[in-house]
Every structure is written in structure tokens, then in C-alpha cells.
Amino acid sequence: MRYDSITDAIGNTPLVRIDPAVHGLTHIDLYAKLEMLNPFGSVKDRPAWNMARPHLAAAAERGETVVELSSGNTAKALALLAGMHGLKFKSVTNRMRIPEIKELLLLLGAEIEELPGQSECLDPTDTDDPLTRFHQALAEPGGAYLHTDQYFNPRNTEAHATGTGPEIIKDLEGRAPDWFIACVGTAGSSTGVARVLREHDPDVRVLGLVAHKSDFIPGIRTIDEVHQVGLFDPATYDTIESVTADEAIDGMMTLIRRCGLLSGPTGGAAFQGAIRHLRTVDEELTERQTAVFIVCDRAESYLGYVRQRRPELLGRPPRKNSAATLTEAEVRDEAKVIDIDAARRWIDADPAPLVIDLRGPHAYAALHIDGSVNIADELFDELLRGGLPFSRRRPVLLACPVGEKSARYAALLTRMGHPDVRSLSGGIVAWRDAGAPLVRD
Ligand SMILES: Cc1ncc(COP(=O)(O)O)c(C=O)c1O
Structure with missing residues (x-):
């Protein structure tokens, strides 16, 4: 060959x-x-090449940067293709969740821009989402980017x-x-x-x-x-x-x-x-x-x-206190869930709950419940392995994008012996839709 x-x-x-x-x-x-x-290692080599190929020569002439909303395999393939054609590549994403891939992208010469995203994934109907705004800006004529647009490109x-x-x-x-x-x-x-x-x-x-x-x-x-x-x-x-x-x-x-x-x-x-x-x-x-x-x-x-x-599987002790191992039925039966109105009253009560926002740092920075602390779910998961990371005396309200991850952690914390932990029903999205106040850093 x-x-x-x-x-x-x-x-x-x-x-x-x-x-x-x-x-x-x-x-x-x-x-x-x-x-x-x-x-280049994945199913995305085909679309990356097919989307970029017709535009690479013109993009090289204009000195454009190849850009894609991807934190994984498409970014990897495009970074390599861009490098081969003397172009820069930029990966725009709202949360790089796999550190090895982030490092690999950097090794391939990619620039990584992590934008805050409210729902932590691209929602084209949500014009407030920074990632959506970025996506729209790329579609405007006269930009310095070759945007391959994998979510919409036929x-x-x-x-x-x-x-x-x-x-x-x-x-x-x-x-x-x-x-x-x-x-x-x-x-x-x-x-x-x-x-x-x-x-x-x-x-x-x-x-x-x-x-x-x-x-x-x-x-x-x-x-x-x-x-x-x-x-x-x-x-x-x-x-x-x-x-x-x-x-x-x-x-x-x-x-x-x-x-x-x-x-x-x-x-x-x-x-x-x-x-x-x-x-x-x-x-x-x-x-x-x-x-x-x-x-x-x-x-x-x-x-x-x-x-x-x-x-x-990697020769380490099995995980204790894992939210991932709870079944759906266990989450449903054991998680205490609180609706938006009740949560708003609870936050104003004495003692007020500790509000933990489980979203990524960029989404949190964009908008969050005033006074909440941000512990992204992966980090929270790590913390819980060592036992309860806060006092049993303080009630806890957990919030995530749509109320599913927080329910899982509410069930787990209840199992770990915390007497009053609740999950915000519908998450930050429902909180925002109800017109409840959010603040920005
Ligand atoms: C590891 C992996 N599996 C599956 C898929 C899904 O492929 P598709 O985007 O064609 O739906 C992707 C897409 O990025 C991927 O990176």
C-alpha cells in the first residue's frame, strides 16, 4: 500500500x-x-476531511484558522489536517472533559477555547448561550475562520x-x-x-x-x-x-x-x-x-x-461512594428533590442550605445562583470518595444543568448519612426559565 x-x-x-x-x-x-x-484514529477522520477539503486551499491563501465546536475526535482530525495544510486550528468547546484528549490536541498544535455554556452543550435555539453566540458569529461573512460546522454541515x-x-x-x-x-x-x-x-x-x-x-x-x-x-x-x-x-x-x-x-x-x-x-x-x-x-x-x-x-480494571481498589453505581430506581426512591419555588424560600431561610453547583467552571462563571459554590461533578465525585466533604449539620442544595446529576448525588449523599440534602428539580435551566435570579462573575 x-x-x-x-x-x-x-x-x-x-x-x-x-x-x-x-x-x-x-x-x-x-x-x-x-x-x-x-x-487519525476515529470515525471522524472521514467527515473532517470531507468538510475541510474543498476549502483548505482558499483558507491557506487567506490565512484563515480552521475552527470547530469539538472537544474530541473531530478536533483531532482537523488539527492534523490543518497542520498538513499550513493552517492553524482552533477547538471551541464549553467543557473539555477528557484531559488526555485536551493534552493531545495541544500536542497537535491546536488552540483550545473553552467558552462558558449554560446548559453545557450547544443549544442552537438558546441565543444566550455563549457557545451558540460564537456559532452564530462564525456564520457571519467576512470572518477569519474556516468553520467546518460539524453539527449542521451535510x-x-x-x-x-x-x-x-x-x-x-x-x-x-x-x-x-x-x-x-x-x-x-x-x-x-x-x-x-x-x-x-x-x-x-x-x-x-x-x-x-x-x-x-x-x-x-x-x-x-x-x-x-x-x-x-x-x-x-x-x-x-x-x-x-x-x-x-x-x-x-x-x-x-x-x-x-x-x-x-x-x-x-x-x-x-x-x-x-x-x-x-x-x-x-x-x-x-x-x-x-x-x-x-x-x-x-x-x-x-x-x-x-x-x-x-x-x-x-486498572489494579486499584474498587470505588467507594459512587454515584455512577446507583440504579435509576435507587435515585428515584432515595433522592430528595425540591422545586424552584420551595428552593428559593429555602435559600432565604435560616439556616440556609449550602448551594453546590455541579456544572463546569465556565457555565458557573456565566450564570449561577448567588452564594452558591462551584464544584464540577468530576471533582465532586473525587471528593466524595474520601467521605462527606462537609458537615452533616448544614443542609445542602445540589444544582446541575437539568436536575439529573444532582438527583444522583443527592441520593448518594443521603446514603452516606447526610440528613438533609436536596436536588434542585429541573436544575439551573428550570431556575432560569422560572425567572429566578442568577448572577454572573
Ligand atoms: C468517540 C466517538 N464515538 C461516536 C461518535 C458519534 O459519531 P457521530 O458524530 O457521527 O454521530 C463520536 C463523534 O464525535 C465520537 O467522537
């Missing part, structure tokens, strides 16, 4: 059969599309409709699989692949996977966040299901330890979500069927993510 440019090595990734002894399905052949073997979807999808059909000897399973971030890969598979065979069923509401799986969105993405169309999916971070790590470990596939968490989420769903239909099948899922990227960047959630 000889290439003139590394970009010629993008695409044509292997489709690898998963051993039935591993997945346990009797009537379904399950295949992994190894997008992690793209040269060339994101097209990269998969012309590459990933047709490759799957070719490798299955001209047939579309019966099932296609993909995690949803910008929705580019699932939408593009689903479109060509259905053009080939309208009966293909598409399973979209999102992160469980109160969980974080780097690279994909929760069901609430996914509706804010311009490329997302619910009609693409026959079913959308959520996967927990724990399931994603379980899936990733199976792919790594049993299949020799060095997958990251979203590949694990796709595998685990696929077998969970396919098991429900497997028994009823009378003919053999085929299913394909995407392995988006590799494991190495997520060691800190795994260490935080499953330290025993």
Missing part, C-alpha cells in the same frame, strides 16, 4: 466478525466496522453516505445488513450510513444509541442533547436506546479482552447496546441475519475515564 498523502488512507476500514461465543446470539452474525483504524453525513455505508455493503458481498447499530454524536455517521443501507434495502433496521441521561460517554449525546443537533432526524432510527457509562465500559472490555479490538467507550456502548437489543429478537428468528455496529475510536485516550469509573 503506497500513498501520496495520509488522507488517502482515510476510509476502507475492516469489517470484522465477532465470535458468536462472545456475543451469544444464535441467529445473528455480528460485525464490527473498525472506524478506529482510520489514520458534508459530515455525506462522508458516511459515500464511504462507510457503501463499504459495509461491499464487504457483505453486495447485501445490506439486517441491522445497523451506531452511537449518536453529531448524528453524521448513523444518518449517512442508514441512508445508503436503506436505499439498498428498505427493510434495514437502525438502532441509535445515546448516553443514559445522567451519564457521560465521551463522543455521544444524551437523548435530550441529541435533539439540539442540526443533523439529527428521529426518522433515521427505528429505535433509540440509551446506554450507561458502565455498559459502555463493559462492552469496551469485552471487545478488548476477548476480541482483540482496542475499542474506546463508544465502540463498547455500540457493542453492548447491540447485543442487549438483538437478544430480544434473536430467539424468534427463523433465518440467519446480519448486524453491523461501529467501533468509533480507540481505548488509550480514555484511561482516566476508566480509572474514575472502574478503578479495579
Whole structure:
């Protein structure tokens, strides 16, 4: 294999059969599309190249900077592409949550701008959100940026409709699989692949996977966040299901330890979500069927993510006091929740609760409840491992973007013996929508 440019090595990734002894399905052949073997390391190499390619020469002439709202794989691919073409790259995001990727981006020469975001993800309908304002400013003519615009750019979807999808059909000897399973971030890969598979065979069923509401799986969105993405169309999916971070790590470990596939968490989420769903239909099948899922990227960047959630996998003692291990039912039964009006009265009462805002520092700096303290959820998680970090005598009000993470921590703190901790129902978004006061630093 000889290439003139590394970009010629993008695409044509292997489709690898998963051993039935591993997945346990009797009537379904399950295949992994190894997008992690793209040269820059992920499924995003294809759209990054497809979106940037037509504009790179003109951008180089004008001395523009490539810019994208990405804190992960798209940023990585664009940083490398920009460097190859003598351009600068800037990654704009409201929270860099994976330190290894942040460091890698810096190593690749990227400039990183972390903006405050109120809801901690881009909401194009929210004109107050700094990230949204930045996104709108980029769309204005005459800027110094080449903005690839992955959440809205049809060339994101097209990269998969012309590459990933047709490759799957070719490798299955001209047939579309019966099932296609993909995690949803910008929705580019699932939408593009689903479109060509259905053009080939309208009966293909598409399973979209999102992160469980109160969980974080780097690279994909929760069901609430996914509706804010311009490329997302619910009609693409026959079913959308959520996967927990724990399931994603379980899936990733199976792919790594049993299949020799060095997958990251979203590949694990796709595998685990696929077998969970396919098991429900497997028994009823009378003919053999085929299913394909995407392995988006590799494991190495997520060691800190795994260490935080499953330290025993890295030879450390298992986690005590973990919010992640509480089930939905436990959170519902054990978390005390308080509505906005009652919370406002409580804050003015004596003794007033300690108000802890679990959002990232930028979102907190943009707007927060007066007198609240900011401990971002990852840090709060660390703190709780050592036991209760504050007195049992002081009541505590927890706030997060929409009231889900805070409910989880309220349940955990109650379990840890705190007598009066409550979660702000609907979070800072509901507080703002109710017209309750917020202050800015
Ligand atoms: C690790 C990872 N997995 C999955 C996805 C989802 O892909 P898409 O944006 O095509 O929906 C992304 C997107 O950034 C990602 O970085």
C-alpha cells in the first residue's frame, strides 16, 4: 500500500466478525466496522476531511484558522489536517472533559477555547448561550475562520453516505445488513450510513444509541442533547436506546479482552447496546441475519475515564461512594428533590442550605445562583470518595444543568448519612426559565 498523502488512507476500514461465543446470539452474525483504524484514529477522520477539503486551499491563501465546536475526535482530525495544510486550528468547546484528549490536541498544535455554556452543550435555539453566540458569529461573512460546522454541515453525513455505508455493503458481498447499530454524536455517521443501507434495502433496521441521561460517554449525546443537533432526524432510527457509562465500559472490555479490538467507550456502548437489543429478537428468528455496529475510536485516550469509573480494571481498589453505581430506581426512591419555588424560600431561610453547583467552571462563571459554590461533578465525585466533604449539620442544595446529576448525588449523599440534602428539580435551566435570579462573575 503506497500513498501520496495520509488522507488517502482515510476510509476502507475492516469489517470484522465477532465470535458468536462472545456475543451469544444464535441467529445473528455480528460485525464490527473498525472506524478506529482510520489514520487519525476515529470515525471522524472521514467527515473532517470531507468538510475541510474543498476549502483548505482558499483558507491557506487567506490565512484563515480552521475552527470547530469539538472537544474530541473531530478536533483531532482537523488539527492534523490543518497542520498538513499550513493552517492553524482552533477547538471551541464549553467543557473539555477528557484531559488526555485536551493534552493531545495541544500536542497537535491546536488552540483550545473553552467558552462558558449554560446548559453545557450547544443549544442552537438558546441565543444566550455563549457557545451558540460564537456559532452564530462564525456564520457571519467576512470572518477569519474556516468553520467546518460539524453539527449542521451535510458534508459530515455525506462522508458516511459515500464511504462507510457503501463499504459495509461491499464487504457483505453486495447485501445490506439486517441491522445497523451506531452511537449518536453529531448524528453524521448513523444518518449517512442508514441512508445508503436503506436505499439498498428498505427493510434495514437502525438502532441509535445515546448516553443514559445522567451519564457521560465521551463522543455521544444524551437523548435530550441529541435533539439540539442540526443533523439529527428521529426518522433515521427505528429505535433509540440509551446506554450507561458502565455498559459502555463493559462492552469496551469485552471487545478488548476477548476480541482483540482496542475499542474506546463508544465502540463498547455500540457493542453492548447491540447485543442487549438483538437478544430480544434473536430467539424468534427463523433465518440467519446480519448486524453491523461501529467501533468509533480507540481505548488509550480514555484511561482516566476508566480509572474514575472502574478503578479495579486498572489494579486499584474498587470505588467507594459512587454515584455512577446507583440504579435509576435507587435515585428515584432515595433522592430528595425540591422545586424552584420551595428552593428559593429555602435559600432565604435560616439556616440556609449550602448551594453546590455541579456544572463546569465556565457555565458557573456565566450564570449561577448567588452564594452558591462551584464544584464540577468530576471533582465532586473525587471528593466524595474520601467521605462527606462537609458537615452533616448544614443542609445542602445540589444544582446541575437539568436536575439529573444532582438527583444522583443527592441520593448518594443521603446514603452516606447526610440528613438533609436536596436536588434542585429541573436544575439551573428550570431556575432560569422560572425567572429566578442568577448572577454572573
Ligand atoms: C468517540 C466517538 N464515538 C461516536 C461518535 C458519534 O459519531 P457521530 O458524530 O457521527 O454521530 C463520536 C463523534 O464525535 C465520537 O467522537
